[in-house]
Amino acid sequence: MKNNGMSIIVRTVTRFVYGLIILFGFYVIMHGHLSPGGGFQGGAVVASAFALLLVAFGSTGLKGRLNLHWLQTMEEVGALSFLALAFLGIGTAFFYNLFANSGGFLFGASVPTGSNAGVFAAGGLVPLMNWAVGLKVMTGIAAIVIIMLVGSRKEETE
Amino acid sequence: MIVQSILHVVVLVLIVIGAALAVWFKDLLSSVLALAAASLLVALEFYLLQAPDVAIAEAGIGAALTTAIYIIAIRRTARKEEE
Numbered sequence: 001m002k003n004n005g006m007s008i009i010v011r012t013v014t015r016f017v018y019g020l021i022i023l024f025g026f027y028v029i030m031h032g033h034l035s036p037g038g039g040f041q042g043g044a045v046v047a048s049a050f051a052l053l054l055v056a057f058g059s060t061g062l063k064g065r066l067n068l069h070w071l072q073t074m075e076e077v078g079a080l081s082f083l084a085l086a087f088l089g090i091g092t093a094f095f096y097n098l099f100a101n102s103g104g105f106l107f108g109a110s111v112p113t114g115s116n117a118g119v120f121a122a123g124g125l126v127p128l129m130n131w132a133v134g135l136k137v138m139t140g141i142a143a144i145v146i147i148m149l150v151g152s153r154k155e156e157t158e
Numbered sequence: 159m160i161v162q163s164i165l166h167v168v169v170l171v172l173i174v175i176g177a178a179l180a181v182w183f184k185d186l187l188s189s190v191l192a193l194a195a196a197s198l199l200v201a202l203e204f205y206l207l208q209a210p211d212v213a214i215a216e217a218g219i220g221a222a223l224t225t226a227i228y229i230i231a232i233r234r235t236a237r238k239e240e241e
Contacts, residue, residue, distance in 0.1 A: 028214065036210035044218030051226035141223060148230050 006056050014056040021049035025138070032130035033123040039130040043137025050142035054149055068150070071143040078136030085125050085132060100124030166206060173199045184239045186232050194225040 028035075029042030050066060089096025100123065102108035107128070109121040176196030183189040197220035204213040 037214045038211075041211065041214040041218060044215060044223070048218050048222030048226075051223050055226045055229055145223070145226055145230070148227055 010056045014052055018049045018053055021052070022046050025049065025134075029130055029134040030127070031120075032134075033126045034118040034120065039133025040137050042130075043134040044141065046134070046138040047141035047145075050138070051145045054142075054145050058149070066142060066146065068143060068146050071139045071146065074139040075136050075143065078132050078134075078139065082129055082132035082136070085129050088125070097124040097126070099128075162206070166203070169199055169203050169206065173203065186237055186239055187229070189239075190225055190228040190232065193228075194221050197221040197224070 025042045025044075025046030025048075027042070028037040028045055029039055032038030032042065053062060054066070086095050089098040092098075099106050099108045101110045102124070103110070107121055107123050107126075109119050111119050111122045173196050176192050176199060179192040180189045180196060183192060198217060201213045201216040201221065204210075204216055
């Protein structure tokens with residue numbers, strides 16, 4: 001059996017939509033502290049674009065652009081940066097939000113009282129932690145799909 | 159309010175139909191696609207119940223990723239269910 005993915009219809013549609021799916025996933029992660037969604041949901045959306053690419057083109061059709069070693073490294077980077085951000089405020093408490101209301105620096109804007117539409121540059125550590133979780137989830141789930149593809153192919157050739 | 163109730167009933171009936179089709183089909187690829195449709199309708203129902211957070215996760219994991227993994231598994235094994 002060949003391993004270069006599915007029919008030309010699937011491959012053409014995939015070329016059109018995968019960029020939009022990745023962009024929407026990054027949007028969900030970036031606005032995680034204001035709108036529904038967050039690190040996990042946005043990461044799952046981005047990982048679904050990776051899964052679409054892998055199913056449509058096969059693991060050989062991507063020419064190693066999503067390689068397993070790199071994905072697993074980025075997953076560990078996401079987990080460790082989440083922990084590092086949690087340890088940043090260890091002087092006060094674990095998970096202490098050091099950057100909130102620090103005045104402009106790195107999501108440090110203060111939020112006005114009363115009802116408002118939400119301030120994008122506020123939130124302190126929470127948006128950065130959303131990015132860390134998003135990185136871990138998107139690369140972790142992509143690694144699961146790649147292992148499924150490669151592992152099943154190895155059994156076939158034996 | 160009455161429109162929302164009707165919408166709930168329609169979506170729930172469609173979820174049950176999708177799940178029943180997933181069991182009924184002998185072609186496993188059609189079965190997986192019926193399961194993906196049911197999962198997408200579950201995401202719509204979560205959204206109607208005002209849980210958009212869960213709806214995004216369900217659409218990403220349930221409708222996209224499990225379908226991809228099932229399709230990979232079907233490509234490596236048999237496409238028709240054995241009697």
